[in-house]
Amino acid sequence: MSEHFNIKLPEGSIEKQTTTLNLGPTHPATHGVFQNILELDGERIIKSEATVGYIHRAFEKIAERRPLYQITTLTDRLNYCSSPINNMGWHLTCEKLLGVKTPKRVDYLRIIIMELARISDHLICNSIVGVDTGAFTGFLYVMQYRELIYEIYEEVCGSRLTTNMGRIGGFERNFSDTAFRKIEKFLAEYPGVQAEFEKMFNRNRIFYERTKNTGGISADRALNYGFTGPNLRAAGVDYDVRVHTPYSSYEDFDFKIPVGTSGDNYDRFMVRNGEIWESLSLIRQAYEKVQSFKGTEAEVFHADAPEYYLPPKTDVYTKMEALIWHFKIVMGETEIPVGEVYQAVEGGNGELGFYLISDGGRSPYRLHFRRPCFIYYQAYAEIVKGAMLSDAVVTMSSLNLIAGEMDA
Known part of the structure; x- marks a missing residue:
């Protein structure tokens, strides 16, 4: 109307x-x-x-009535294009509060999953930018490989989109040989696909003219709004949570931070493409580190935290202590320490943070999700002012505004 x-x-x-x-x-x-x-x-x-407000679901208030491990499913519904990163960020927050130290192998497995999720998020964003400028082919091409990423998720945890992946302290099961084979297949095939995708767009005259010098924001304005992630880096600021506040052993890896200059739609597109290549490198490095573990170390997939990590079913059936822990965890009867923590991860869209306050009960006293898309959307009116109507849709796509992060 x-x-x-x-x-x-x-x-x-x-x-x-x-x-x-x-x-x-x-x-x-x-x-x-x-x-x-x-x-x-x-x-x-x-x-x-x-x-905003069309899908307000009161996640933060719901979380205040749930034990820690039941909140993982709520995080899935934030940025559902890269939900495993949300899951891992929440588990890291809980581990920070509980004082749980994860083994290196768990950290490396998490990095594999989080970087797969980042690729999935970026390829969706960039292919949709292509669709919104009139090019549908690239979208169809890369979606085949998003499907392969989802198959890896499915092999690891049994789910695909809203994954509920992992547990406080690690994963619910070890990665199977099939999961590793699928990861190998992805590493072998996707680089060529990404290269073809970039050839289709990077120097395409129509795409270039639709994205260059449209939807731009300066570094100062981006910082003032609270931008993070690819949208901030496209404006020329090399802030990345994985580098500046390392978590999950990211400090053990070599990778670069792609940075743009003008903060426009084209730079955001190019920065995300650059990050896909860095994510592929990180997955390859993490995969090699995981394969270097031998013997019993190769079977480690969770921390020693019986108060918060469900014991194996065989132990529940045969050992009284395991049965007790199983009952306490499932019924939400495990007390959590008093404390106040903030844990951030580099999500698909930027800094995804969890601010948790505990008064020592069985669920958080207060919980706040820092959702990057909610912050980007505040700047949208300023970014599109003076632009053409056709630029408004492309700008929305290149900012990668996900509705699930608007309301929490």
């Missing part, structure tokens, strides 16, 4: 009309349930008002 508004101008001047257009909340171009009220002068945006 649209409305026409008459703007009063000085006497003797020609009356000027603007149009108010609802972009969303159910328009397919928005890729999510959120609304933009655009005021247009012809096809140029002169004002934008962003609204």
Whole structure:
């Protein structure tokens, strides 16, 4: 729907009309349930008002009534394009509060999964940017390999999109030989696919002209808004949580931080492509480290934390202590320490943080999720002001605004 508004101008001047257009909340171009009220002068945006709240699910309040391990499924519903990173970030937060130290092999397995999730997130974002500029082929091509990533998830945890992957202290089971074979297949095949994808877009004249010098934001404005992740790095700031505040043994790995200059749609696209190559390198390094473990070390997939990690079913059936721990964990009767922690991870979209306050009960006293997309969306009105209507959709896509992170 649209409305026409008459703007009063000085006497003797020609009356000027603007149009108010609802972009969303159910328009397919928005890729999510959120609304933009655009005021247009012809096809140029002169004002934008962003609204959220269409899928408010009160995750933070629900979490305050759940034991720690039952909150993992809530994190899946934030950025569902890279939900394993959300899961691992939550487990790291719990481990920080509980004082659980994970073995190196667990850290390396987590890095494999988190970097696969980052690739999945970036390839979805960049291929959708291609679709929104009129190129559908690249999307169809890379989706085959998102499917292979989902098959790896399925082999590791039995799920695909909302994975509920891992546990406090590690994983629920060791990686199977099939999972490792699928990882090997991905590492062998995807680099060639990514190279073909980039050839299709990087110097394509139509794509370049649709993305270059559109949707830009300066480094200062990005920092003022609280940007992180690829959208901040595209503006020229080399902040990456994995480097500046390492977790899960990221300090053991060599990788670069791709950085742009102008912070426009094209730079965001290029930075995400660069990060895909770095993620492939990280997965390869982590895979080699995992394969270097021999004997009993090669069977380690969780920390020694019986108070918070479910014991094997065979032990539950045969050992009283394991049965007791199983009962206490499942029934949510394990007390957690008093404390206040903040743990951040480099999510697919930027710094995903969990701020947890515990008063010593069986669930968090307060919990806040720092969702990067919620922050980006605050800047959307400023970014698209003065742009063309066609640029508004491309900008939304290149910021990678995920509706699940808008409301928590």
